[in-house]
Amino acid sequence: DGGITQSPKYLFRKEGQNVTLSCEQNLNHDAMYWYRQDPGQGLRLIYYSQIVNDFQKGDIAEGYSVSREKKESFPLTVTSAQKNPTAFYLCASSWGTAVNTEAFFGQGTRLTVV
Amino acid sequence: DQQVKQNSPSLSVQEGRISILNCDYTNSMFDYFLWYKKYPAEGPTFLISISSIKDKNEDGRFTVFLNKSAKHLSLHIVPSQPGDSAVYFCAASPRLGSSNTGKLIFGQGTTLQVKP
Numbered sequence: 001d002g003g004i005t006q007s008p009k010y011l012f013r014k015e016g017q018n019v020t021l022s023c024e025q026n027l028n029h030d031a032m033y034w035y036r037q038d039p040g041q042g043l044r045l046i047y048y049s050q051i052v053n054d055f056q057k058g059d060i061a062e063g064y065s066v067s068r069e070k071k072e073s074f075p076l077t078v079t080s081a082q083k084n085p086t087a088f089y090l091c092a093s094s095w096g097t098a099v100n101t102e103a104f105f106g107q108g109t110r111l112t113v114v
Numbered sequence: 115d116q117q118v119k120q121n122s123p124s125l126s127v128q129e130g131r132i133s134i135l136n137c138d139y140t141n142s143m144f145d146y147f148l149w150y151k152k153y154p155a156e157g158p159t160f161l162i163s164i165s166s167i168k169d170k171n172e173d174g175r176f177t178v179f180l181n182k183s184a185k186h187l188s189l190h191i192v193p194s195q196p197g198d199s200a201v202y203f204c205a206a207s208p209r210l211g212s213s214n215t216g217k218l219i220f221g222q223g224t225t226l227q228v229k230p
Contacts, residue, residue, distance in 0.1 A: 006157075033218065040123070042203060043158070043220040058217070090157055092218075100146040100165060100207065103218055105157030 003027070006091050006106035013085075013113050021076045021109045023091035030096030032074035033103060036060065037088045046089075049074055050096055078111065085113045117141045118206050120221035128229055133191040135224050137204035140185065144206035144219075149178060149189045152201045152223070161202075162189070194228045201225050 004025040013019045025032065031050050035043040035058075045058030049068040063082025068074055074093075078085045088110050094103040119138045127133045135149075145166035150158035164171040164178045164187065171178050177190045191198055201223045208217060 004157075035220070040222070042118075042120075042222040043205075045217065045219070048217060056217075088155075092157075094218075100163075102148055102160040102163060104160070105150075107157050108155065110155065 004091060004093050004104055004106040006089075006109050009107065009109060011109055011111045013111070015113055016080045018077055018079050019085075019111065021078070021089055021091075021111070023074045023076065023106060024072055025074075025093040025104075026072060027093055027104065028071070029093035029104075030071070031094045031103075032068065033092040033094075034058075034064070034066065034074070034076045035090045035092065037090060037108075043090060046076065085111060087111060116222075117144075118204060118219050118221040120202075120204060120224050122224050123222070124225040124227070126227045126229065127194050129196055130193045133189075133194045133198065133226055133228065135189040135191075135202050135204075135226065137187050137189075137221050138185060139187075139206050141206070141208070141219075142185070143208045145209045146207040147178070147180060147187050148205045148207070148218070149176075150203045150205060150220075151198075152203060158203060191226075194226075196228050196230050199226055199228050 007022045033048040034046040047066040049055035065077045090108045091106045092103040095101045148163040149161040152158040162176045180187045203223045204221045205218045
């Protein structure tokens with residue numbers, strides 16, 4: 001079955017520690033995205049990548065880093081510089097920039113920093 | 115600067131009636147619009163989309179209307195069912211070929227409750 005997989009579903013970390021969230025897709029999509037959802041707010045774009053070895057900052061990139069070494073994978077690192085890291089993180093993928101098409105989302109990772 | 119706005123945080127309708135969810139946008143470079151449905155602790159799932167060259171797109175019980183002059187779109191669900199209860203997000207994508215192509219911008223979401 002094709003899809004997009006985020007792991008883990010729940011993640012707890014101590015304040016000051018970096019943590020990496022995994023996102024893998026087997027849809028052969030070119031573009032991948034990371035969003036953050038906070039209560040009462042929409043999905044805010046952290047980073048996106050339209051092609052391997054290339055990525056752009058979204059609206060709230062500060063305190064986060066990404067890599068796109070493989071087409072299938074787009075891990076997100078939440079660094080200690082992120083002031084309010086507790087949130088629900090969503091990864092998505094799409095065919096990319098050639099056509100207008102929907103993005104497919106993973107099930108999300110709930111990160112809690114204590 | 116919220117480029118995509120859903121001004122109603124919540125909506126409650128009776129089963130069988132019509133649900134109308136609204137969305138406004140400010141950026142005239144957007145030319146592809148989508149609606150997503152989201153249950154708690156899950157990822158959003160795609161519902162329906164519309165290109166800016168159209169003013170209506172229908173898929174079963176779901177219809178999306180686009181008013182470009184007003185920069186407004188709406189999602190109609192008829193008839194509404196209890197299983198439709200979820201958070202609905204509208205999203206917009208810039209014109210193909212622009213510098214931000216592929217960047218989906220989401221609204222804040224509207225929580226729909228359909229009462230039996």
